[in-house]
């Protein structure tokens with residue numbers, strides 16, 4: 748779904764005077780992704796934050812072993828924004844690891860509480876990834892993509908978002 752569907756949704760929203768953020772659930776993740784909202788991610792202690800606006804580039808979950816270790820959970824849930832749409836404040840420490848497919852991932856975390864608030868992947872220049880949990884927002888849009896879906900997913904984990912591209 749792309750420009751056309753979004754444009755027609757925008758027209759409908761204008762006609763009905765519906766705030767564009769009030770997208771019904773069935774409208775699909777990509778449509779929600781196009782919605783312009785400013786959101787603030789922050790670490791557990793609040794020292795390090797990332798204020799994100801503009802169009803969401805991608806929302807994904809990842810079941811890889813490194814993501815399990817980084818998050819302490821069964822999978823990671825991440826959003827990407829263009830670099831210029833993210834404003835970072837506070838002190839960060841960095842840790843770089845080599846991903847399962849050879850890319851370098853550089854995590855920036857709060858040196859006081861340890862929460863990762865943003866990270867970059869060298870194969871995705873111009874883009875910043877934010878762990879969605881840092882927004883502490885249960886209504887954050889669902890993922891479009893699920894990585895290491897068949898190879899590393901815990902067998903009891905189901906991702907029910909639609910549409911969902913399953914990769915790996």
Ligand SMILES: [Zn+2]
Pocket residue numbers: 790791792793794795857858859860861862
């Ligand atoms: Zn902190």
Ligand SMILES: [Zn+2]
Pocket residue numbers: 809810811812813814815823
């Ligand atoms: Zn991963």
